[in-house]
Amino acid sequence: MLRGSIVALVTPFTQQGNVDFNALEALVTWHIESGTDAIVAMGTTGESATMSHDEHIMIVGAVAEIAAGRITVLAGNGSNATSEAVMLTERMSHLPINGFLNVNPYYNKPSLRGLIEHYRACAAASDLPQLLYNVPGRTAYDMLPEQVAELAKIPNIVGIKEATGDVSRVATLQELCGEDFILLSGDDLTGCEFMLQGGHGVISVTANIMPAQMKAMVVAATSGDSVLATSLDQEMHAVHEAMFVQSNPIPVKWALAKMGKLEPYYRLPMTEPELPQQQHIEQTLKQAGLI
Secondary structure (H helix, E strand, C coil): CCCEEEEECCCCECCCCCECHHHHHHHHHHHHHHCCCEEEECCHHHCHHHCCHHHHHHHHHHHHHHHCCCCEEEEECCCCCHHHHHHHHHHHCCCCCCEEEEECCCCCCCCHHHHHHHHHHHHHCCCCCEEEEECHHHHCCCCCHHHHHHHCCCCCEEEEEECCCCCCHHHHHHHHHCCCCEEEECCHHHHHHHHHCCCCEEEECHHHCCHHHHHHHHHHHHCCCHHHHHHHHHHHHHHHHHCCCCCCCHHHHHHHHHCCCCCCCCCCCCCCCCHHHHHHHHHHHHHCCCC
């Protein structure tokens, strides 16, 4: 249920800065039709840090309603304040979702004891399964495998989105956390190799614009077909790179706008890409046959 090709879904906005629910419905439907295994709503790619609490919960509820049980829905419940993360977890646990993705508390750089207590409090706020999310490039904190193993003892912490790009961690995490602990790549450039080393899937930015191709690559990689998986991944390599020419989700939303999936609007402090990056993204999309 929490494995396979998982999209870190963007949040479409109108020019007035409101959530574009028509575009959101079209995106969710497209992912269902394309074979995406699960959606993360209101993760960091969804610009969750710019949302009010009510907006955050409303968007997750809308995605779950649109999905109507046809696709697994995970809700981002992370915050740098434990009380806020607990509150979001409690309020969203009553929605028809399948679990949570909980990013490391950003900026604070807590001690190991503080980190354990943060996740323990979030896990206690709901019976739903929760995935840890380690992305030191955005949080300034790298949760090491030994720390993950400590958190894996909490019954409803069932896996991790590992976004360091260090595929050698797969074997270490398997050894420390057990084979049932779900290992998901959070780095598109190394996601294929992560799965070939034993990972169970990917939570992907690229999947926003190439959902069917990403699903095919994930199926090949998780079934051990390294030749096919590598070939499919190479076809997406330039897109993977283009999606990070500026901070995520700036490039991917621009790409989706060029594809006619949404309007190119962001919440400050995010803004549209600079002109050279716009041109690079557009050229990459043309070469990939996406526009």
